[in-house]
Amino acid sequence: QVQLEESGGGSVQAGGSLRLSCASPAVAYACMGWFRQAPGKEREGVASLATRGGYTKYGDSVKGRFTISRDVAANSVTAYLEMNSLKPDDTAMYYCAAGDSIFACAGMNFDYWGQGTQVTVSS
Numbered sequence: 143q144v145q146l147e148e149s150g151g152g153s154v155q156a157g158g159s160l161r162l163s164c165a166s167p168a169v170a171y172a173c174m175g176w177f178r179q180a181p182g183k184e185r186e187g188v189a190s191l192a193t194r195g196g197y198t199k200y201g202d203s204v205k206g207r208f209t210i211s212r213d214v215a216a217n218s219v220t221a222y223l224e225m226n227s228l229k230p231d232d233t234a235m236y237y238c239a240a241g242d243s244i245f246a247c248a249g250m251n252f253d254y255w256g257q258g259t260q261v262t263v264s265s
Contacts, residue, residue: 144254145169148238151259154228160261162223164238170214173241174221175199175250178234178261187250188236193219197247203231228263236261 150162164174175190189210190199198210209224225232236259239252246252 144240146238146240146254146256148256148259150223151236151261153262153264156229156263156265158228158263159224159226160228161225162236162238162259162261163220164222164256165218165220166240167218169240170217170219171240171242171254172244173247173252174212174219175210175239175241175247175252176223176236177239177250177252177255178232178236180234183234186234189223190241190247190250190252191221192244192247193221194244197244199247199250201250225261228261230263230265232261233263234261235259 147165176188179185191210207227212221237255239255241252
């Protein structure tokens with residue numbers, strides 16, 4: 143059973159910052175990241191990262207504002223998404239996600255995802 147432990151999120155005013163965390167305590171997936179979905183909108187890849195290093199990717203709408211990072215242990219990994227200069231358009235449900243191979247990172251086509259955490263940015 144896939145176990146992705148999400149934390150962070152919440153409500154913030156425009157221009158503010160939030161940090162999301164996603165822990166995989168039992169499996170060190172090759173790729174981790176986030177996608178988001180707002181009501182009435184399509185799913186959008188936010189960021190992805192090769193957990194062994196060397197590759198990150200960001201969605202066009204978050205480049206320069208969001209930063210993805212990770213801590214890796216032998217059989218676990220925790221990914222972080224630092225979100226700065228938040229805008230009302232960033233309001234969405236954010237899903238932590240993981241992939242079995244680094245190819246999942248390139249297209250942000252993840253194999254697994256969590257239940258999501260809400261991020262709300264007010265103007």
